[in-house]
Amino acid sequence: MGLVSAKEMLQKAKAGHYAVGQFNINNLEWTKAILEVAQEKKSPVILGVSEGAGKYMGGYKTVVGMVNGLIDELNITVPVALHLDHGSYEACYKCIKAGFSSVMFDGSHLPFDENLAKTTELVHVTSQLGLSLEAEVGSIGGEEDGVIGQGECADPMECKTIADLGVSMLAAGIGNIHGKYPENWAGLSFETLDAIQAQTGDMPLVLHGGTGIPADQVKKAISLGVAKVNVNTECQLGFQAEVRKYIEAGKDLEGKGFDPRKLLAPGVAGIKAVVVEKMELFGSVGKAE
Numbered sequence: 001m002g003l004v005s006a007k008e009m010l011q012k013a014k015a016g017h018y019a020v021g022q023f024n025i026n027n028l029e030w031t032k033a034i035l036e037v038a039q040e041k042k043s044p045v046i047l048g049v050s051e052g053a054g055k056y057m058g059g060y061k062t063v064v065g066m067v068n069g070l071i072d073e074l075n076i077t078v079p080v081a082l083h084l085d086h087g088s089y090e091a092c093y094k095c096i097k098a099g100f101s102s103v104m105f106d107g108s109h110l111p112f113d114e115n116l117a118k119t120t121e122l123v124h125v126t127s128q129l130g131l132s133l134e135a136e137v138g139s140i141g142g143e144e145d146g147v148i149g150q151g152e153c154a155d156p157m158e159c160k161t162i163a164d165l166g167v168s169m170l171a172a173g174i175g176n177i178h179g180k181y182p183e184n185w186a187g188l189s190f191e192t193l194d195a196i197q198a199q200t201g202d203m204p205l206v207l208h209g210g211t212g213i214p215a216d217q218v219k220k221a222i223s224l225g226v227a228k229v230n231v232n233t234e235c236q237l238g239f240q241a242e243v244r245k246y247i248e249a250g251k252d253l254e255g256k257g258f259d260p261r262k263l264l265a266p267g268v269a270g271i272k273a274v275v276v277e278k279m280e281l282f283g284s285v286g287k288a289e
């Protein structure tokens with residue numbers, strides 16, 4: 001199966017009270033690790049690509065070529081969506097042209113009317129092409145590729161206005177933050193989530209900044225309508241911890257331990273362990289059977 005839109009997998013997840021993980025990719029190792037776990041666990045999966053990661057990998061066409069090649073040659077049969085994470089208006093069009101199956105337009109930092117107008121246009125374009133579109137209302141705290149938010153909670157009525165445009169999924173701030181959570185973090189605002197869900201009905205909601213949210217809060221968010229959870233930093237930490245151990249143990253200095261395939265292997269195992277844990281927590285294991 002080639003790349004698919006995230007729309008159907010998220011509608012199924014919302015109806016089935018589980019969530020599909022979006023795991024951000026950085027290179028070949030990341031992509032292969034995530035696809036292999038998804039296949040092994042029979043889970044649908046969304047590969048997230050930030051603008052920065054797209055640039056790092058050589059451009060969006062390179063990413064599309066790599067992902068399609070891996071799906072084909074690794075015989076990946078579970079549904080896979082390739083999704084632009086926090087895209088600008090221009091990046092959305094570049095990714096659509098390059099062959100992504102899903103894009104997120106992050107207009108949350110724009111005046112609401114401008115976010116509304118650009119999201120409306122992108123709803124028309126993506127729906128004609130059979131692609132999925134994620135929109136964002138109320139910026140999400142922390143920093144992601146230079147887009148800084150204040151950790152605010154979205155206005156449920158603004159969420160309804162954007163959801164009614166016909167987007168496939170909606171990201172809304174509910175006190176979540178990108179990256180590591182500060183010690184004094186107040187936790188997710190379930191009151192806000194509940195109010196958003198009441199206004200947006202069947203719309204799959206997206207929880208950004210999945211790293212460091214306690215498991216019980218993630219589960220509760222899923223029970224209240226979250227159908228997609230984004231994981232990025234946690235895979236990076238899993239990779240880093242294992243590569244650090246390998247080097248600190250001096251294994252890169254033994255025999256052919258310098259071979260990048262050997263040096264990066266523990267890091268890949270670290271990413272895989274995080275992806276397995278998250279798919280189990282989100283309840284997506286076995287949902288692609």
Ligand SMILES: [Zn+2]
Binds near residue numbers: 140144178208209
């Ligand atoms: Zn995000």
